[in-house]
Amino acid sequence: MGRAPCCDKANVKKGPWSPEEDAKLKSYIDQNGTGGNWIALPQKIGLRRCGKSCRLRWLNYLRPNIKHGGFSEEEDNIICSLYISIGSRWSIIAAQLPGRTDNDIKNYWNTRLKKKLLGKQRKEHHSRRLNCLKQPETKNNTIGNLLPPDPYWPDQSMVAPLSTQDPWANDHSSLGKFLMKLGGRFSDDHGSGGSSNLQCPLDYPSTQQQIYDNSINLAPINCLSNMGSQFQNTQLDMHMLQGGLTDNQNLAMLGKMVFNNPQRLEGLEFLYDAGMLNDSSAGTSSAESTSWGDMSSLVFPPPLVPDYEVCQQAMLQECAFEEPRYLGSQ
């Protein structure tokens, strides 16, 4: 017993939209709005289309100020950054790129951006290996010194310190705002009503509540609600970003959150395949960290992992998560 279909499948048209259909839909919505009911809309205007299809057509194509194609370098960077930090939350990513739709960004990522990055990293990885053969490695990475050599240990490039060039590194309040914008619901409590399940801090001043509410409008609510599970197993609470902890502690926890976030790994297999994120054979040289460094020019703040305990925990989770792939790839 599945749920009832949203429309009569036999009597709706499928496939590409004709200019006439587009015109009908657009002029109706321009004049009357969607009326808050997509299901009923096609009947009102005499379109033999599913309501969902109408909604999609409007959102992805007919809506005013939609940009198609021609992604700029800056947009590429934003997409890469957000993808690595929050995964395939296309609607949230789209909310950061005015005029872009989630579908557009998703297509762009899957068909071009991913390959573009992969190609770039393959090239650089190859040239680094050549360099490594010429020059002995120098281990000046602090965390690398802390840890025993371990083929399962994530690439040190993953725990490179924040670049001072990174705007987030010097502006923690921006980072906090950004995270609030992303939903402000990072908790290890999966909606069971625990006090740490933060949707918007209860003690938020009304003005900030307003900012929060406004930001919610940028990214649809039910998408944001998924952020709780998105960042499961983390201790990050948005209160930290409002003075509960020091900036370094905040960043450390953020690093841990991102580092431990399984979603970060999902969909990034291509990076692993390319030996970018976890290339044990390449060691922990400073040269290796250029991998992340190069990547980090494209991505959201590289996670900062400040102590051994955090590293170890991350490693355990990472290993548990990654094991099948490592076994398979060896």
Add this chain to the structure above:
DNA sequence: AATCTTACCAACCGCTCTACG
């Protein structure tokens, strides 16, 4: 010129979440 392959993108499908009765 014909065929095959690849890349791109619009649209669909099925699922989850939320609101409401």
Add this chain to the structure above:
DNA sequence: GCGTAGAGCGGTTGGTAAGAT
């Protein structure tokens, strides 16, 4: 508290244009 309808999301598919053989 439960069931249902609608909205929204992310993954996937299918059509087509462009390029390669």
